[in-house]
Amino acid sequence: MSTLHVTRSTPLSRIALPLAALLVLLLAAAPWWASTATLRLIGEIMIYLSLASLWNLLAGYTGLVSVGQHAFVGLGGYILFTVALYLGWNPLLAIPLAGITAALIAVPVARLVFRLNGAYFAIGTWVVAEVFRLSFAQISSLGGGSGSSLPIGIMKAMAESKAMRESLIYWAALALGTGSVVFVYLLLRSRIGLALTAIRDNETASSSLGITIPRIKLAVYVGVAAVTGMVGALIFLQKLRIAPDAAFSASDWTVLVIFMVVIGGIGTIEGPIIGTLLFFVLREFLADLGTLYLMILGALAILIMMASPKGLWGLVTSRTGLSLFPVGYRVETRGDQG
């Protein structure tokens, strides 16, 4: 006896969700089982996972192909330095503050760049990031073009023992990394997500169906900017040193992130996760090759884009129809083998 059901979950996703939750629990306990080196590595993966998921939400779902997200990473970093150098607060408090500031600044920025479309929008966001970089290079109290270091005393005030300090930063990274994925997942399952998917597929058609495109785009842009700013503050809490070129580095905070999303699979939740993991595997094994390593990355990106424009996850879904984090609805016949 078989009936038709409309459902979101798939047999795989019913297993994937609890497994993912278990994995997060296991990762949260990492300070008790991992060495500091492993903690650092997982933390860095989480930071890039967050940036990749957020950029995927912007470019893959909302159609906002921004190549200037490093504007908000750098801004977050500089908020951290302002808070630490001039207010003397616990640097962890700078993380939410960086999020709020980035959101506030993203509103007027959005008004400006949203006047542009497509390639013009992409270049516009890049220009905004350049403007940010040049502006911070003029602020001599934050080191200007020379850059500045976080005083050791402030790091010690956060937690006296090194293990505790590492653990705190790690948990913050884990929270932002998993938080970003969960945020994107829940957002896409909501009414906004439905609208976003419609915008992704056809902007004109979705507009004619009554979706207020500008408002949704603005909300997503500002939300992504806020989390990106928080990630920025955390990044420079680990780096201990900031300079305009490092803070607003397009290659570190935007190009690498785009690389991860594109090889993983743009417009899917799983894509950025796979792309991030693949990048770190490559880096762990090949980074010491110097220039050759960068050439391998480039060649790989070209190869994957040509062989599978939807990335590695696109290749998997088109062959098997698998989905770990389903956001769409499907018709399923129950009773048969699902």
Add this chain to the structure above:
Amino acid sequence: MSKIIMLNRRQILTGAGALLAAPALLRATRASAADATFKIGYVSPTTGPIAGFGEADGFILEGVRKAFAGLTNNGKPVQVEIIAKDSQSSSNRAAEVATELIEKDGVNLLLASATPDTANPVADQAELNEIPCITSIAPWQPYFFGRNGDPAKGFNWTYHFFWGLEDVIGNFISLWDKSGVAKKVGGLFPNDADGNAWGDPKLGFPGPLEKAGYALTDPGRFQLMNADFSSQIAAFKAAGVEIVTGVTIPPDFATFWSQAGQQGFKPKVVTVGKALLFPSVIESLGERGDGLSSEIWWSPSHPFSSSLTGESSRQIADGYTKTTGKPWTQPIGFNHALFEIAADVIKRAADLTDPKAVIDAVAATDLKTLVGPISWKGGPANPVKNVVRTPLVSGQWQKQGDKVELVITNNSQYPSIPVGGELKLLS
């Protein structure tokens, strides 16, 4: 009922406290199981825009690894492992590889070289993680003040050797004094760590130049990779500038110099820091590379030899040219000296497994190296606790046959380094 809840809560709190303390305990047991090799982490740029500084690293490391083979500490032979990492010319990557070296490789000593963008992030990580660290090839002011250093306190874990702004200012002024040209100087100071320090009214060029009777035209900080120097050139022309100075990256200087030629600006002396260090850069300027002048931190004619291999400056430079077919470069001396100090520290440290004993040995260094005497014990060469200034002279790129050679023309700051020729005017 409420009592039981109280008890539970307290138990939970103690439990949570113990749990939070657990990572520290785990780490302590891991650290005590230190292995027998002494590990040195070395960070330098071997790819990217400032790769020239790390160009000779392969050659240096090969020689150093051989010389490290027979090292002993407290009468016992020491296994030394050198792990070299590329900073990719980025301060982000330099901080990343420094933490990797500290956490993953568990290095006992960190060495880093070339520009504040490499030295500072590595030193910052070392200071926080309490790992002994020695750096070089960055003028000491951007290193020390760029890290928010307090001269009264200094740093505990990080030491540095290189010259400072006072040395380069003294050198340039005496070079110009002897040239006999009009005392009108134009400054090219970009908005980066070096440019801001050199152009700083208190620490940099403006004060000493005024005292020495020079008029400085400083059109203000410009961004790196500037495409248009017309306004600077116009300002220099208007002020009748005959001497151009500054501290730029090679591409910026090349742009400035070709535009100066196109716009008919002909200074008589051009003495620029950082841009004119490498023979490859001078060759890329063609005919117009001949006669430019620069600071010289190390050359084959420096009367110093390596405490590690016993070779003289000339022998090391010739060895490099013989092995690689390339002309010698100044960073060779300093990058080699980093390992000389490391070897000396390994010999003297009371206990190589104890970071405190290692850093005490660093602080007590008194060594004659390939780049001159190194000691942090508080002599006239120590402007602050963690810095030692090394000898600096200056000179000019001069055409000799079909290639250009860097010739020392001014040794006023350190007379025991011999001069090799006279300064010639550009026009």
